[in-house]
Amino acid sequence: MKILHLITRMDRGGSAVNTLLSAIEQQRVGNQVSLAYGLSVESEMSAEEHAKVDIDILIFQALGGRIMVLKKMLRSLGWHDMQAYKELKILLNEPFDIIHTHTSKTGALGRLAAIGHKGKVIHTPHGHIFHGYFGTLKTKIFIAVERYLAKKTDVLLALTRAERDDHLALGIGREDQWQVIPSGVDIASIRxxxxxxxxxxIWDAVSVGRLVPIKGMERLIAAWAKVCEMKPKARLALVGDGEEREKLEGLVKNLGLSEAVYFVGWADPLPYLANARCFALMSHNEGMGRVVVEAFAAGLPCVVSDVCGLRELVDDKVGHVVNADNSVEVAEAIMAMWKENMKNETWQRAQHYSLSAMIAGLEKVYQAKKGGCQ
Structure with a gap:
């Protein structure tokens, strides 16, 4: 099967990792897989993170996979989008059985460029941008665009049932177009x-993610102030970096938490998860939250915000879902996790989101749309 994956940028974010792992495993079993993405100049990866991406790309190429860099594909909106569209049209002069677009930007341009192509078009939003990203007018425009593009798409793939339901509630796609395939994590490798x-x-809690508004780190820091009122020496590690780091460091200083909250920067999160008592994520919006599954694999209970995706991963057997705007509720939930031993439950829950399950799900969708022919 000849497969093309399209994504805006290749970094260590969940959508990019999901896409690259899919491409690697599909190439490994004998498909002809091409992966096209932008220059990732807007990504704030460290040298270590870049190295990890480069290693995975080399693995993909060593298996015979093809990489194509879209020089005009950027995450921001601008006139360069017309040039990116032209790049995609040229690329799609080539025959593909499956054209699988990922995320909003490349999902839009890729599906527009694929109109008239004989290949089947699959789109995975990896969450959505209808809450917490833009103002009302721009959001309405994006919803209208997604409604139109859904009519040009053969299959829409959601990471969670909640993500699917959010799109359907907005009139994006038909129910029979949507299928749910959770993002796959290489559990065996992590373990x-x-x-x-x-x-x-030992860290009393760890959070992993970009330091950007959508990740809600300010809510976790506010809750940590409440934790420290009851346990003055409690320690929180924030693994990640981003545009809000300076602002968040200022908040930590103003709250008197400089000895309690540690900004790690971009780093391998596993050593921190391995030495943590619990994991916390207070995002305003989340497609699924692959890092929560990684925390499960590390045997950690998870305290997460009550948003699309996260509430589907976490229940009272493996953690707690909270109102992230209520600092006291978040603090009490985190401290309650210190008293629990949920290792067996979290390990079992992690298996539900394995890489092999994701690849099998994608293969089933691809074959059904291709007509069952290799």
């Missing part, structure tokens, strides 16, 4: 790597 993580300082 093996965790065994080699050295024992270090």
């Amino acid at each position: 093996q790597r965790l065994k080699t993580c050295p024992k270090g300082e």
